[in-house]
Amino acid sequence: MNQTVAAPLVELRGVSRQFPTDGRARVHAVVNVSLQIGRGETLAVVGESGCGKSTLANLIIRLHEPDEGTVLLNGTDISHLGPKAMRPHRRTMQVVFQDPFASLDPRVRVGAAVAEPLKVHGTKRGEELDEQVAELFELVGLQRIMMKNFPHQFSGGQRQRICIARALALRPELVIADEAVSALDVSVQAQVMNLMLDLQNELGLSYLFISHDLAVVERIAHRVAVMYLGQIVEIGSREQVFSDPRHSYTAKLIDAVPIADPRQRTERPLLTGEIPSPVWPAGEGPEPVELIEVEPGHLVAKE
């Protein structure tokens, strides 16, 4: 087996990204993040709003360029590729966004929206293209006659299926789901998650699943990374993180999940206080945390 085949699908090495704010201060959105996503694996990234989860996703699909560190896709460094050079790599990874009402162009028929990636990459045209779009519709559990409709004629769940179909059009290896089920109500959420799991089995997809909902994450993830203020404070398998959280922030997040049965509820400390700001004056920045391997595959930040 050679090196490139053995390489993980995606690998981040010490990736950081800052954004300028008014004045000279900077938002340290992602700080020194290293992680790997294996083939056919679901890595969930959890953390509260503003912790840098979405920036992380944008760095991987290169909607943002990292300031520091490298992003490797199938062993190739894509950190600083220009739009043209990036194009072939876009086929490998696609994204499903949070808001199913905003992520489809209201003026484009959904069939055309799903066909768009195929057109842009010039793989198919004419009837062949229509047929492939129809197959994608069926793959995500929609009927092919729906192709002619506009986005506003669909429910949130259906739209998210359309977005998934669009993401799958180029047969990617990685699908990034940026809060992809957060905007859906619970029953629809379950349907879309089942669809995502089925597709993973069928197509061998890897997912980067970004969410703030731990119940969802527990269902779908193989591995979990916990982000706090732009840094990963704990990463490990689902069992390791959920049954044996070692970082205080992870423990608090898990404790904060509501328990349906009142008799099983215990007294628990709520998350209190504001999280510190990720905004720093120029020249200053957060202290990078040091991750220690507490058991194989389970890394925790020193506190």
Place this chain on the structure above:
Amino acid sequence: MTDVGVALEAVEASGRGALRMFLRNKAAVIGLVMFTFIVLVTIIGPGLYGTDADKMVARPFSPPGDELAPRLGTDYLGRDVLAGIIGGGRTTLAVGAVAAAMSMSIGLLVGSLSGYYGRWLDAALMRLTELFQVLPALLFAMVLVTLLEPSARTVALAIGLVSWPAAARLTRAEFLRVRELEYVKAARAIGSSDRRIMLRTILPNAMPPLIVATALTVGIAILFEAGLAFLGLGDTSTISWGSMIGNNKGYILEAWWTVTFPGFAIFFTVLSVSLIGDGLQDAFNPKLRGR
């Protein structure tokens, strides 16, 4: 459903929904009828009416209703005022349309590049826009026309050149708004080229306010043309509404009809265009839908 969702939902209904809204707006329909009538008169009117606008047909300053004079009287040279109005509209409307098209084209180009690419390009283009915006428009247009020999073409060019900043700023604002929407991000993630994203994704969604602005720009351009012609700048060999007023302005007290009727022509044209513009604005406004 999110607020964005609701808004998008409503905008989506555009197309036919906007047309229905427009047709339900009485003022807008009146504007449209008026404007169609004016355009028809300027196109086929001279042929039907038969009198040459340049021809001296009666005693100078014959008042309207004079038995020997044409219906709307004659000007200081004895030319038929009604013939002038019918024949002079052609220049005014053509210059207005060409100038508005030019203004919107420049504005669209500058605004879309500025709004889409941002950063230094935005800064540079916006400073350029401001430069054109702070120049006194009428004065600048007068200088341009004088330097480039007065003709309908240079007048249209000058009006286009002084009136694009508003269109550029509007386009930029729309591009800034639409650029951040998730479906544009999705297009980028797919690997669409910048050109494709700008033309196929952002532009169609930025169109409604730009269509409204185009209609209003036509009105402004017509007024501008009239203003320049009034000042004697323009093609002196053809009659336009503005030049009729300009040529007769010295006799306004003795022969009110020589300036009043061309004035009405300009007034009703600009009014009709503005009514259409307002109607379009309401038609594209999702908040007024479904009333």
